[in-house]
Amino acid sequence: MRYSAWAILKNALKGNKDWSPAWRKPEPKPAYDVIIVGGGGHGLSTAFYLASVHGITNVAVIEKGYLGSGNVGRNTTIVRSNYRLTPNSRFYEKSMELWRELSHTLNYNVMFSPRGVLNLAHTPGQMDTYAERGNQMRLMGVKSELLDRDQVGRLNPGLDVSGSARFPIHGGLLQPDAGNARHDAVAWGYARAADQLGVDLLENTEVTGFLKEGDRIVGVETNRGEIRASKTGVAVAGNTSRVMKMAGVENLPIESTVLQAFVSESIKPIIPNVVTFGAGHLYVSQSDKGGLVFGGNIDYYNSYAQRGNLPVWEEVTSELVSMFPNFARLRLLRSWGGVMDMSMDGSPIITTGPLDGMYLNAGWCYGGFKATPASGWCFAHTIANDKPHDINAAFTLERFKDGNPIDELGAGPTPWYH
Amino acid sequence: MRLTCPYCGERDHQEFTYRGDASATRPAIESTAMDDHLAYVYDRKNPDGVHRELWNHTSGCRMHLVVTRNTVTHEVTGCEPVGPWAKKLKAASARRGAKR
Numbered sequence: 001m002r003y004s005a006w007a008i009l010k011n012a013l014k015g016n017k018d019w020s021p022a023w024r025k026p027e028p029k030p031a032y033d034v035i036i037v038g039g040g041g042h043g044l045s046t047a048f049y050l051a052s053v054h055g056i057t058n059v060a061v062i063e064k065g066y067l068g069s070g071n072v073g074r075n076t077t078i079v080r081s082n083y084r085l086t087p088n089s090r091f092y093e094k095s096m097e098l099w100r101e102l103s104h105t106l107n108y109n110v111m112f113s114p115r116g117v118l119n120l121a122h123t124p125g126q127m128d129t130y131a132e133r134g135n136q137m138r139l140m141g142v143k144s145e146l147l148d149r150d151q152v153g154r155l156n157p158g159l160d161v162s163g164s165a166r167f168p169i170h171g172g173l174l175q176p177d178a179g180n181a182r183h184d185a186v187a188w189g190y191a192r193a194a195d196q197l198g199v200d201l202l203e204n205t206e207v208t209g210f211l212k213e214g215d216r217i218v219g220v221e222t223n224r225g226e227i228r229a230s231k232t233g234v235a236v237a238g239n240t241s242r243v244m245k246m247a248g249v250e251n252l253p254i255e256s257t258v259l260q261a262f263v264s265e266s267i268k269p270i271i272p273n274v275v276t277f278g279a280g281h282l283y284v285s286q287s288d289k290g291g292l293v294f295g296g297n298i299d300y301y302n303s304y305a306q307r308g309n310l311p312v313w314e315e316v317t318s319e320l321v322s323m324f325p326n327f328a329r330l331r332l333l334r335s336w337g338g339v340m341d342m343s344m345d346g347s348p349i350i351t352t353g354p355l356d357g358m359y360l361n362a363g364w365c366y367g368g369f370k371a372t373p374a375s376g377w378c379f380a381h382t383i384a385n386d387k388p389h390d391i392n393a394a395f396t397l398e399r400f401k402d403g404n405p406i407d408e409l410g411a412g413p414t415p416w417y418h
Numbered sequence: 419m420r421l422t423c424p425y426c427g428e429r430d431h432q433e434f435t436y437r438g439d440a441s442a443t444r445p446a447i448e449s450t451a452m453d454d455h456l457a458y459v460y461d462r463k464n465p466d467g468v469h470r471e472l473w474n475h476t477s478g479c480r481m482h483l484v485v486t487r488n489t490v491t492h493e494v495t496g497c498e499p500v501g502p503w504a505k506k507l508k509a510a511s512a513r514r515g516a517k518r
Binding site (some may be wrong): 400415 | 419432453456457460463469487490
């Protein structure tokens, strides 16, 4: 059923008895053309673009829990493309291009809200680096504006822009057409659209092993039996090392780490955009329900625990309050942790291999949500054509071996600092 | 999470700086096998379970320690000194322990 104002009206008149579920719950077939392991944002968008762009509809998405039960449902919903390095700029700008039309493409309101992302600068030196990054963005065709302190103050009246702030604000870099989207809706929208094109979404189906013929991957073993496919894509974020180990891949340039995020109680609108703190690491926006959604650094050490530690709470909330002193009395509604696949250079991997018949989508660090459309789009291209698209050609595993890491931060092979 | 430093005793993990997987070993400096050097820098097993990792007690004795920790439960089962002086220091701390 197509969602529209007309459909709402028609169903309202008929007592809303005729709405159908957004997607089917099919039984697994013994074989598919393509299997995608992981029913999160990236897996679902890959399946959608395989079906819609490449005409490959005999596809199964295998998810151990329910669809969107992983990081796509627990992030801080920020969408942006304010990168410095060319491969990243091109890739995330492709994502922005898809984001702008996504609600129409999927016939599902993903509530994409290009409200602007503002990075605050707290030193003159930081203003210089933002000027450089802003210019770099403009060279790549991405809008950017360098703001002085007064402009920042006018844009965000709640911010402490006084000279007596703990970290006085000098200005900021604004990407005006970046913003937010509704994270769950992205997963549901891709799932529904893929399902309508004939993709089988297999929930509560856990991969327990990979089927091999020689060195070639020919499908997966699951708790619901064997499922075969000539092509198997893996998009399992923080569980990448766990899943790839089942295929016999012991070593990857990835470490898993916990990232926490937080939501405050609801308040009236005060933050019109997304603001990031430049003297530490914090990003905050306000949800449509009024809660402040914010997060900061990862927990720095390897972890699969899906829960965090209090020191990060302290760091993040103190940064928030130093920016917005009037938030000091707000109460936290909830906090949560998710496992991040931190790559060695902070950039993703979308590639063929590392085994025959296999394709890997991983290394999203904690920026995977904004990449959801382009990640699926590029991964679908890579799977359909057995070679990467120009846009993801740099995101290989080989880049770590041939001296071409894409280290946006310049932090070196220290995944816990990216 | 708390780590028991062999020199300073049980301390909050915030006093320590994480330095990564301790099982990654640097090939001999004269080795020209590029793959070994690259594996040392980039390849990680990233286990879900017991992980041996390096921590530096930055806000304490500044010693490097090898911590054995479960990455799923965060249970710490070992915290040993490491480096060329580790043996000597282990012996010294054992003597101190005996005196007490």
